[in-house]
Amino acid sequence: MSLLEKIKNKQALVGIIGLGYVGLPLVLRFCEVGFNVLGFDTDPKKVEVLNRGGSYIEHIPAHRLAELIKRQGNGGRFSATHDMGRLGVPDVLIICVPTPLTPKREPDLKYVENTSRLIATTLRPGQLISLESTTYPGTTEELMLPILGARLQVGQDFYLVFSPEREDPGSSRFPMSAIPKVVGGVTPACREHGVALYAQVVEQVIPVSSTRAAEMSKLLENIYRAVNIALVNELKMLCLRMGLDIWEVIEASKTKPFGFQAFYPGPGLGGHCIPIDPFYLTWKAREYDFSTRFIELAGEINSNMPYFVVQRVAEALNRQGKPLQGAQILVLGIAYKKDVDDHRESPALKIIQLLREGGAGVSYNDPHIPRCGGMRRYPDFDMSSVPLTAQVIKQADLVLLVTDHTAYDYPWIASQARLIVDTRNAFKGLDGGHIYQA
Numbered sequence: 104m105s106l107l108e109k110i111k112n113k114q115a116l117v118g119i120i121g122l123g124y125v126g127l128p129l130v131l132r133f134c135e136v137g138f139n140v141l142g143f144d145t146d147p148k149k150v151e152v153l154n155r156g157g158s159y160i161e162h163i164p165a166h167r168l169a170e171l172i173k174r175q176g177n178g179g180r181f182s183a184t185h186d187m188g189r190l191g192v193p194d195v196l197i198i199c200v201p202t203p204l205t206p207k208r209e210p211d212l213k214y215v216e217n218t219s220r221l222i223a224t225t226l227r228p229g230q231l232i233s234l235e236s237t238t239y240p241g242t243t244e245e246l247m248l249p250i251l252g253a254r255l256q257v258g259q260d261f262y263l264v265f266s267p268e269r270e271d272p273g274s275s276r277f278p279m280s281a282i283p284k285v286v287g288g289v290t291p292a293c294r295e296h297g298v299a300l301y302a303q304v305v306e307q308v309i310p311v312s313s314t315r316a317a318e319m320s321k322l323l324e325n326i327y328r329a330v331n332i333a334l335v336n337e338l339k340m341l342c343l344r345m346g347l348d349i350w351e352v353i354e355a356s357k358t359k360p361f362g363f364q365a366f367y368p369g370p371g372l373g374g375h376c377i378p379i380d381p382f383y384l385t386w387k388a389r390e391y392d393f394s395t396r397f398i399e400l401a402g403e404i405n406s407n408m409p410y411f412v413v414q415r416v417a418e419a420l421n422r423q424g425k426p427l428q429g430a431q432i433l434v435l436g437i438a439y440k441k442d443v444d445d446h447r448e449s450p451a452l453k454i455i456q457l458l459r460e461g462g463a464g465v466s467y468n469d470p471h472i473p474r475c476g477g478m479r480r481y482p483d484f485d486m487s488s489v490p491l492t493a494q495v496i497k498q499a500d501l502v503l504l505v506t507d508h509t510a511y512d513y514p515w516i517a518s519q520a521r522l523i524v525d526t527r528n529a530f531k532g533l534d535g536g537h538i539y540q541a
């Protein structure tokens with residue numbers, strides 16, 4: 104049976120490499136529509152948790168994985184392994200490994216490169232490889248293809264595509280099946296196989312002319328967000344100086360039925376995507392003697408936001424006759440966005456660091472993140488979420504809302520706190536003269 108037939112009959116074995124925030128939802132979706140899935144991850148602890156039916160991502164409940172996991176006597180569709188020697192077994196390999204930046208803010212493609220080398224050792228005719236990790240235009244063809252195509256002919260023996268992930272972690276507004284999937288292939292046959300695969304799991308597949316176009320489309324989506332968030336962050340700072348409420352202004356502008364999409368200000372960018380991905384393009388653009396000025400400017404404004412928040416904290420304390428030095432600050436929410444358990448690149452971390460450098464004592468509460476420590480960029484962080492009791496709130500000189508989790512009872516917090524700095528407009532309408540916007 105050809106690979107195309109196996110895909111269409113759902114008889115292809117799907118391998119998913121990198122079982123994190125992107126890989127695990129894909130596992131669920133492929134299983135849901137009837138594929139068998141073999142998951143690969145280099146972290147043996149994650150593999151062990153999955154194989155006993157557990158989960159390490161809050162919004163992916165363990166029971167959903169437990170139902171799928173292959174155990175003796177049940178017909179489960181999913182198992183996980185850290186044995187990369189088995190990469191030749193699946194018919195399809197979908198790569199969802201990290202694509203971070205190096206300390207010099209350059210693309211760090213070692214995970215994609217290592218994975219490609221491992222796949223190359225077992226690559227066999229009839230395999231389809233899809234890269235989903237966000238990266239600069241050219242990665243699939245310039246980095247992966249030379250590694251994978253050394254022995255076998257792409258488009259004839261094996262197939263290679265890029266199809267960017269568009270997961271919105273923690274949000275149930277758009278199920279994966281309802282989010283169209285862009286696919287670019289190295290050859291027309293590659294694209295045909297990629298389109299056939301993703302048509303099994305999403306309602307709409309958008310084929311594009313090349314892997315580079317697909318890579319660029321993902322970057323455009325993320326850069327669009329980064330730039331627009333920077334714009335409203337800048338306008339927020341201006342509005343505060345002018346005595347205007349940016350939130351009221353956005354609500355008013357939003358009523359225009361065309362030509363305007365609302366973006367909201369905040370304490371800075373966070374997560375694994377928006378603060379990082381635009382710089383993949385900046386780096387690549389240098390090869391073309393091109394400087395991506397919008398990206399640089401947005402990066403500058405967004406990375407300044409934690410400094411601005413800390414300045415607002417100091418001003419709010421000052422109005423109460425208190426210095427930042429020695430103040431007790433309770434930070435609410437350290438996740439990079441509401442209702443997720445992910446604090447990678449979260450602006451809260453930078454804010455905590457700056458507050459501490461200013462001499463403040465800092466504690467935090469986050470219902471989704473019980474512990475905060477062991478991070479490369481913040482090696483001296485070793486904190487646990489404090490319970491959100493009336494006493495804890497009252498003891499703080501200032502409560503700083505960084506992440507507006509749904510679980511927070513804002514009217515109650517406002518009634519207990521002495522002083523609040525709100526970076527999200529979460530305390531709208533609750534101001535008794537003790538709430539400051541930041």
Ligand SMILES: NC(=O)c1ccc[n+]([C@@H]2O[C@H](COP(=O)([O-])OP(=O)(O)OC[C@H]3O[C@@H](n4cnc5c(N)ncnc54)[C@H](O)[C@@H]3O)[C@@H](O)[C@H]2O)c1
Nearest residue numbers: 121122123124125144145146199200201202214236237268
């Ligand atoms: N998180 C998101 O919302 C999101 C959305 C769209 C795109 N992306 C992109 O998807 C990619 C993955 O992001 P993520 O958030 O899922 O990362 P993650 O850190 O949650 O997961 C990556 C997983 O890959 C594993 N891994 C690392 N190297 C490996 C290797 N060589 N072989 C097998 N497994 C390996 C890690 O142990 C980890 O479990 C990134 O390129 C990211 O930019 C993420």
